[in-house]
Amino acid sequence: MESMKPWLGGITLWYLGIYIGLCNRRSYSLGLAGLLILASFVWLGIKLAGGESEAIPGLSSVALGSAGVGLLATAFMLLVGKPVFSALSFALAILGIGILLLLNQAAFLMAATILIYAGAIVVTFLFVIMLAQQRGETPYDFLPREPFLSCLAGWMLTVSLALVIVSFRHRPEPTLSPAPHALEQSSRSAESLEPLIRQAQLTLTKVIEALDTKQPRDEIVLILDEKTDSGIVFTSVMESLRHPMVWNEDKSILRVRRNIEKNYELLLNAIAGVPLDYGTARKEAVELLQQLGQYRELLLGARVLTNRTSAADTRGLGKALFGYYFLPVVFAGFLLLLATIGSFIAGKPAAQNLGE
Amino acid sequence: MLLSGINLIAVLIFATGAVGFLVRRNVILMVLFAELMLQAVSLNLASAGFLHGDYGGQVLAILVITVAACEAALALVFALALYQRKSTLDISQWSQLGEEVIGEKDKGIPYAAGAASGETPQITRAL
Known part of the structure; x- marks a missing residue:
């Protein structure tokens, strides 16, 4: 109180x-x-x-x-x-x-x-x-x-x-630490990487949560920046059109795997840089998360630090409505039909009374 | 942080809608206040969906709009049907919607009048 x-x-x-x-x-x-x-x-x-x-x-x-x-x-x-x-x-x-x-x-x-x-x-x-x-x-x-x-x-x-x-309170923030072997490959210290890791963990945690709970997702597209070779982003197709990037699904997986081996920091940058959009699950995303196996434990341990993720894509909403939530949409349509019939039936005796 | 100030505003709109539903006598306005309460619920759902980064809230809000539309259609039909009988939109005039059956008091069973002789029971409406 x-x-x-x-x-x-x-x-x-x-x-x-x-x-x-x-x-x-x-x-x-x-x-x-x-x-x-x-x-x-x-x-x-x-x-x-x-x-x-x-x-x-x-x-x-x-x-x-x-x-x-x-x-x-x-x-x-x-x-x-x-x-x-x-x-x-x-x-x-x-x-x-x-x-x-x-x-x-x-x-x-x-x-x-x-x-x-x-x-x-x-x-x-x-x-x-x-x-x-x-x-x-x-x-x-x-x-x-x-x-x-x-x-x-x-x-x-x-x-x-x-x-x-x-009276709702924050959940306590988890203590985070980067993977030691990844830090060895990185040119930066653990302290300087920490905010980046948090953001990347947030993004990937939400992906993993979404995959685990089978929530509706937008297409999770693997995008590769050819110029900088900076790795992946999880985003929708609309987002990919907004970003001047070339993407190829098969190639991306290979590149991603290589990038994980090559530079942990670049991967974090790529993941943390772009907001996440949900939609229908894609096989590639699951495979990618499996490839991230060595980081998966660390990423699953992370909690949601902020909730300001993007759910603004109307296209994604449409896909959610006619994908995962299709049955409720059909039910709503049926309800509208019933209401229409019901209003006709309920209105009829009144009209008859008027005539009398 | 899972909840925002918008949730608090939605709660205030919802409760004010509930007060309006209780206070006003005009049946059309009562339905409008019910719509307002549903709208506050939609706002809460959309806000929660946004905070969780999930489309579920918006989808549920769209379903709420569907239900609200059905409710409005049926409520208007019933309001008009009752208005034609009583010529008023005052809800307190419609507090007795039951039917009176002739002979009900005498024999203790509904539709008793004329039941023995096989005649159609005479029913007079209370309204």
Whole structure:
């Protein structure tokens, strides 16, 4: 609970503002609610920007701005009386969440979310609201149900969920050491190589983890720089197009083997230099990891030091969706079909009633 | 580090959506708040997927969007069907969705009226 202390004030202010805004619809009350919500956002924003907790790294200004748009639109959606305004602020909240999705390297998800929610669902809901409530507002829109208990439940839900997030601690970093025989071949000392080794271990650990757990992977392509003969990188095909490198799978394996024998440092450089992308497993990658047998034990012992790996490739997402996750996609399609049939069936008696 | 500030924001949006779902009486807005909660879950999933460098989070978020679309479609149909009976979107007006059966109280069994004589039971709706 100690780690929750910096956040409790902001969360409490947030729900206090919402409660005051819900209880009294007069202008001064709504103004006070707005001030409290703004103060809460400033409180949380300062903590989030500064990386107050060890488990919570600082957020960028773009992330904070979009989070502010999302949160304030959510509060406005809750407090405003007219349903049309609520629906429009829902669209605004979706835009804020969409930018946050983009910052999480989920570009496709952002596009899909904005198109589906702000473009289709909100418009449909607006149609229904405008057809059903042509006056624009109704008395029950201004009468909240159990605002105190609801806000209390919301506060408790937020605190309990946030407690899980905030109280998370780092795993202890492993003690790493380079392979002695590799160091003999290298021109640099163990200390200077250590950051490079860590990065390379991170990358290869994730490859090995992915192979071991059979997670979805993008193509793991073996790429060789002909000019510098600098070894391999694990990357996607798109990444290979971005890099001016020539690659040949069969040749690469041979070259890689030679490079491992030749220069450990160059290999580390090549592995550490490029972010990893996941996708379908490739036989070559497995073979390569087998070739790395002498380092495998060392690499498997390494833990994940940072999680900022790249998962931004929409192509990779598509391959994951229609590869490893094909069955859930089929299930989702079936669910959509059922929902379509269900809405036809459920809508039919209503139409008949209208006719009668 | 496995979790980020974005998770915290998603939690706040989720809980505020839950408050909205509990507080508002308009059934359309209740569905919208449920959508908002699902969206916060999607944000959490995408954030976790990003932090783990895995597409699994995004895939699950896409499935959540599918479920949300199905939910929206069905909820709108039901809302419209109920609106046509009661001419209001106030959820508190729909708290009695059961049916009243004539003769139920007398004989203690549903659909009892006319059962002995073979007649079709007369059912009146509570709404």
